[in-house]
Structures are given as C-alpha cells and as structure tokens.
Amino acid sequence: GENVEQHPSTLSVQEGDSAVIKCTYSDSASNYFPWYKQELGKRPQLIIDIRSNVGEKKDQRIAVTLNKTAKHFSLHITETQPEDSAVYFCAASIDTGRRALTFGSGTRLQVQP
C-alpha cells in the first residue's frame, strides 16, 4: 500500500518568513495530493491540492509543487502569519475509485509574531 513520509515534524518561523513542508510517497499510481490544515481541537480542512498532471499550483500565499519522478511534493507558505500556526498534513491517494487518503505524520508549524 501507499506510504507517505512528511518532514519536518515541527517548524518554527518568524512572522513574514516562508515555510516549506516536504512529503514523499511510495506508490507511483497515486495521482492526487491534498494538504490539510488542522487547528487544535478542530477538523482537518483542505487548504490546497494538486493532481499528477500538474507540477505546481498556487493559491495566494500557499503553493504546492509536485515531482512525480522523485515522488515528492511540497507545501510552500509565504509571508507567514500567526494564524497559519497549526498542524499540516500531506496526503496521497489514487483519484479513481474514491480511494481513501494516506496521510503523512503531520508538521506542527509555529509562526512567531
């Protein structure tokens, strides 16, 4: 089955700096890669996703890049703000058949004011 590894486990940045979280996956058949943000005690919320036919996707301060050959994808947050502080999870799945997501272990991002 799919295995997703995520690094780093914790990340502390100053407000305004950029943050990068990296994930690798094992199943070359995976073609859908979402990122979820989970604030303390709240549900995971989708913040951005990318499909394997695209190498990069951007939404305001958030971007995701995908390298299919190397089987890794990354989340980039620019101009970080204190409200970006949360746990971020990457995930991978095969889009067809409504397969379940395989999640990474999470990155706790702390943005220092």
Add this chain to the structure above:
Amino acid sequence: EAEVAQSPRYKITEKSQAVAFWCDPISGHATLYWYRQILGQGPELLVQFQDESVVDDSQLPKDRFSAERLKGVDSTLKIQPAELGDSAMYLCASRPATGSYNEQFFGPGTRLTVL
C-alpha cells in the same frame, strides 16, 4: 455551508466497555470514511463505505470494531470491548458521489479516552 456531523464530540469510557460513534455525512455524499487519528499522527483509514456497502475494511480490527451504514446515509462505528490503545480521535469524512475530484470533507471528530 453543509458540514459532516459527528457525535459525541468527547467520550470517556473504561476498558472493556462498549462505545459507539455516529456520523452524518454531507447530504448526497455517497462515500463515507472512518479514520482514526492517534495523538501526534496523521489519520489512518479504518473503513470506507460506498452507499451502504463496505469497500475497504482491511485496517479495521474486526475482533472488536464494527461499522455500519444501513441506509447509505449516516453511519455508526462501534468498539466492543474498548482497550486502552483505542484512545484516539475518530474522524468521519465524506465525498460527493459524482466526479473524480477526491476532496474529502471531515467532521469535527470524536475524541475517545479509554481509562
């Protein structure tokens, strides 16, 4: 905006007791997932339903866990008997019936503590 509903939000039980969790997906979402999230880890799939049918329960500890979605709408996850290692957040998620877009919408979860 429609959301996935779960209850209870918190449950404290003693080991060997039975517990049950309920999930109501977003209306019209045919696919429903139960995930378990141990503190400090990512969610892991327990069971997936398509309408009322189980399509993946390979990671469900069937000696103590059961799940059902009798009418293809809401779902119940049961643990009997609960063990200390079952302490975790139980998340329900759903996704629409049509389209290949795999966005899953999560409920608020049920935090289970087994004493």
